[in-house]
Amino acid sequence: AQRVTQPEKLLSVFKGAPVELKCNYSYSGSPELFWYVQYSRQRLQLLLRHISRESIKGFTADLNKGETSFHLKKPFAQEEDSAMYYCALSNYGQNFVFGPGTRLSVLP
Amino acid sequence: ETGVTQSPTHLIKTRGQQVTLRCSSQSGHNTVSWYQQALGQGPQFIFQYYREEENGRGNFPPRFSGLQFPNYSSELNVNALELDDSALYLCASSLAGGVGDTQYFGPGTRLTVL
Numbered sequence: 434a435q436r437v438t439q440p441e442k443l444l445s446v447f448k449g450a451p452v453e454l455k456c457n458y459s460y461s462g463s464p465e466l467f468w469y470v471q472y473s474r475q476r477l478q479l480l481l482r483h484i485s486r487e488s489i490k491g492f493t494a495d496l497n498k499g500e501t502s503f504h505l506k507k508p509f510a511q512e513e514d515s516a517m518y519y520c521a522l523s524n525y526g527q528n529f530v531f532g533p534g535t536r537l538s539v540l541p
Numbered sequence: 542e543t544g545v546t547q548s549p550t551h552l553i554k555t556r557g558q559q560v561t562l563r564c565s566s567q568s569g570h571n572t573v574s575w576y577q578q579a580l581g582q583g584p585q586f587i588f589q590y591y592r593e594e595e596n597g598r599g600n601f602p603p604r605f606s607g608l609q610f611p612n613y614s615s616e617l618n619v620n621a622l623e624l625d626d627s628a629l630y631l632c633a634s635s636l637a638g639g640v641g642d643t644q645y646f647g648p649g650t651r652l653t654v655l
Contacts, residue, residue: 437583476545477584477631477646519583528599529574531583 435460437520437532445538446510454505454535456494456520464522466496466503469531471517480505480518490514510539545634545647553653554622562617562650564632572596573615574644575607576631584631590615619652627654 436459446452458464468480481489483496483503494505503520520532546565554560566573572591576584586599590609604620613634619626629651633644 476648477633479643482643521583528597529586529589531576531585533581533583 435464435522435524435528435530437522437530439518439520439532439535441535442533443536443538445540447540448512449509452507452510452514452537452539454518454520454537456503456505456532458501458503458520458522458530460501460522460524462524463498464524466494467521467523468492468494468503468505469519469521471519473516477519510537512539512541515539545632545645547630547632547647547650549650550648551651551653553655555655556622556624558622558654559618559620560622560652562619562630562632562652564615564617564634564647566613566615566634567645570634570636570645571613572635572642573609573613574633574635575615575617576633577601577626578629578631578649579625580628587617622654624654627652 438457440455466483469477470480471477481487492507494503496503515538517534517536519534523529545567548563574589575587578584587601588598589596593609606618608616629649631646631649633646635642635644
């Protein structure tokens with residue numbers, strides 16, 4: 434069965450510190466992986482997707498098929514990064530699975 | 542360019558009733574997906590419609606059904622409401638038929654079942 438896990442419900446870091454939001458998945462195939470973000474009082478929006486290999490707002494994520502992980506990283510956290518982050522996978526038309534989310538709190 | 546809109550914003554129903562939620566896709570998008578988000582959880586995929594046909598379905602019973610119209614707007618219908626159906630219902634639109642395409646989410650409809 435397809436599943437996405439995010440082990441941390443809440444992650445607090447200080448401004449300027451590195452941040453890593455963990456995501457692991459289970460899927461027998463080659464899924465497409467995403468990170469979505471929801472800032473306070475805003476809609477859920479795409480942050481990045483693994484196939485584009487982009488760096489958005491300083492965040493990057495590398496797909497590790499051996500470890501079935503897609504961790505989100507940023508070298509220097511900013512207060513405006515405080516939000517709810519969801520990891521998600523898609524199997525190209527059959528389903529779309531979100532993780533439970535991690536709330537990132539960046540402290541001043 | 543208009544974004545995804547949903548109506549109503551909030552809704553209160555009682556067990557056994559039926560409900561219809563509506564979604565207007567972002568301009569130019571031909572695909573709409575519906576999600577259920579219970580409190581403290583991530584969105585759960587209900588189904589997707591592409592050009593008026595169901596294009597994928599999650600693990601939801603048949604009492605959850607949908608429609609997509611020629612203008613690509615969509616409805617989510619839930620029959621025989623249960624208490625556990627209380628949640629935020631999100632719709633998301635995208636262009637092209639793949640679930641993997643970038644989805645643009647609406648603000649959601651908060652459904653409370655008493």
